[in-house]
């Protein structure tokens with residue numbers, strides 16, 4: 001069996017499963033957020049009754065992150081709906097925007113978009129927050145009401161996005177009927193060259209198979225090249241499995257996974273036992289390819305979908321209006337460090353927005369020093385508009401007052417993960433997906449630029 005099949009077999013209490021088989025699996029964690037949480041709660045109450053209790057209050061994680069820093073009253077109210085439900089169900093893992101459990105969340109636009117407006121529990125973007133807060137464990141099943149839930153496949157777990165109806169059912173029963181996906185195999189060899197990042201790896205793979213090339217399939221990444229990648233790199237790659245239509249993305253378990261997961265579970269006092277899955281000799285793949293990481297170059301997915309692969313060096317004719325770094329995929333500390341490495345001591349030429357994925361990343365950037373300056377100050381001095389309000393921001397457009405949203409038909413280079421028309425706001429805007437290094441180099445020139453031009 002493949003890694004995905006082994007996890008699904010165990011979660012369904014079977015010795016073996018085959019691709020295409022339908023199995024009932026037990027969920028280890030159900031995650032929801034402010035956009036889908038209220039709908040999921042509505043389904044749960046409708047189907048299980050007004051006074052029903054969730055199947056396991058310790059296995060539900062609720063993370064408001066999407067439409068948070070907006071004056072849109074309906075969006076603010078969604079956070080209050082989550083808080084009320086958490087109180088009613090006594091759910092311990094709720095990463096509220098405010099500290100007062102009896103309060104109401106109201107964003108105050110008069111304070112501006114840059115200074116933080118959240119309390120001490122807020123965790124930022126759900127997929128980046130889940131591992132930071134100790135909710136991702138190897139061998140487990142994670143369901144989330146968000147398509148990029150597949151990011152947690154970086155930790156050798158089966159993680160996938162589900163709709164509100166399924167999530168309402170999981171909330172009541174802890175189970176879900178799953179068709180076992182076929183597995184596509186991406187064997188990674190070699191190591192990335194300077195100026196080339198994990199984002200380039202996944203843009204290369206999606207470009208090879210197309211934005212629907214992995215529809216309802218598992219994408220398994222392994223081999224010596226995968227071992228060379230950091231945990232953040234693996235998260236970037238697993239995150240974008242859905243951009244090829246994948247059911248999930250998954251990596252092998254190794255010493256790096258163990259160190260990360262053990263540290264985070266201990267730090268947060270979450271469940272620390274787990275059982276990883278290892279590769280079998282009899283894995284059956286529906287597709288098999290080898291990617292030599294050392295041969296990859298800075299890559300861009302052009303408008304209008306993540307499969308429109310081109311090399312950055314071929315796109316110097318594309319003039320940009322805006323650059324954006326942020327999101328679960330591209331707003332991690334390591335992403336901002338590579339971004340800052342290119343920008344250090346220089347000045348951006350176009351509007352450039354920076355949105356760290358979580359408050360912990362804001363803290364990292366405000367406390368890491370390169371010489372006399374923090375990384376945060378290096379970015380601000382380079383002209384980047386950095387907000388402390390960690391969250392999804394303009395990655396998916398959001399209400400019209402969302403920080404960095406494209407309210408006009410602009411061309412933007414972005415470290416985010418999705419570029420279908422209208423994704424970041426205006427439906428005639430164009431988004432070019434790239435690594436943080438390529439976004440930085442392009443911000444300096446105002447056109448799509450290979451970051452290797454800026455490496456000494």
Ligand code: SF4
Pocket residue numbers: 066125126127146148326327328329391392395396416417
């Ligand atoms: S940052 Fe973007 S991709 Fe990630 S969860 Fe938020 S909206 Fe979705």
